[in-house]
Amino acid sequence: MSTTAPPSLRIPVSVLVERREVRAGRWTLPQWEVRAVVAGMRVVESAPERTLVSRDGDGETWMWSGLVLELFRDLCEGYWYNLQSGRPCLFVVCHLDEESEDPDGTLIPVMVSADQDEASAHLESDDPVFSVPMPDKVHQWVERFVVENYRPKVKRKRRRRDWTRDQ
Numbered sequence: 001m002s003t004t005a006p007p008s009l010r011i012p013v014s015v016l017v018e019r020r021e022v023r024a025g026r027w028t029l030p031q032w033e034v035r036a037v038v039a040g041m042r043v044v045e046s047a048p049e050r051t052l053v054s055r056d057g058d059g060e061t062w063m064w065s066g067l068v069l070e071l072f073r074d075l076c077e078g079y080w081y082n083l084q085s086g087r088p089c090l091f092v093v094c095h096l097d098e099e100s101e102d103p104d105g106t107l108i109p110v111m112v113s114a115d116q117d118e119a120s121a122h123l124e125s126d127d128p129v130f131s132v133p134m135p136d137k138v139h140q141w142v143e144r145f146v147v148e149n150y151r152p153k154v155k156r157k158r159r160r161r162d163w164t165r166d167q
Contacts, residue, residue: 011069013039015092015109017050020059023167032107034092035061039069039138049107055121069112071142076150077116079142083109088134088142091119091161112140 016035021061045049053061060151069090071079093111107128113119121131 007073009071009141011071011141012037013037013067013069013112013138014064014065015067015112016053016061017094017107017109018059018061019107030105032094032128033083034109034132037065037069037090037092037112037132038137039135064109067109067112069114069137069138070097071114073149074114075118076146077135077152078117078154079146080150082114082116082134083139083143083146086113088139090114090132090133090134091116091122092130092140093122094130095127097113114138128147 014095015037018035020031020033025031049066050062050064050121053063055061091113092109093113094107094109096105098105111122114134118129122130135166
């Protein structure tokens with residue numbers, strides 16, 4: 001384990017959120033979807049705010065900026081498993097603000113993570129969690145962080161006890 005590596009890595013990100021109106025029988029209901037996570041040093045790192053990107057007859061797309069993907073040394077094993085999967089992804093944890101000016105509420109991304117266990121914990125508390133493909137640049141940063149901070153545990157075969165000798 002490297003002692004000179006920082007204990008965490010902060011990557012500024014923005015999240016694209018899409019709201020569509022879908023028909024369910026006679027009703028029209030809002031359906032929220034996180035479309036992508038955009039990362040890089042040029043992304044504004046400030047308080048989360050949203051900007052309308054596009055609007056058409058069926059819905060609208062919003063860019064939420066000011067979020068951070070933070071990687072921690074003690075969660076490297078989860079990042080490693082994510083990177084080893086066939087489809088590495090980021091998990092976007094959201095809250096539904098029912099007090100917004102939109103009568104159906106507004107989906108607000110509050111956290112981005114590369115750890116599936118952390119995302120599962122939020123799912124258990126009924127927070128909406130969306131997974132999106134990990135952008136290539138983020139994949140490189142996460143991979144570098146894991147290589148610098150994680151050593152997989154060597155699995156050892158357990159020696160069985162000889163029960164016949166105890167009698």
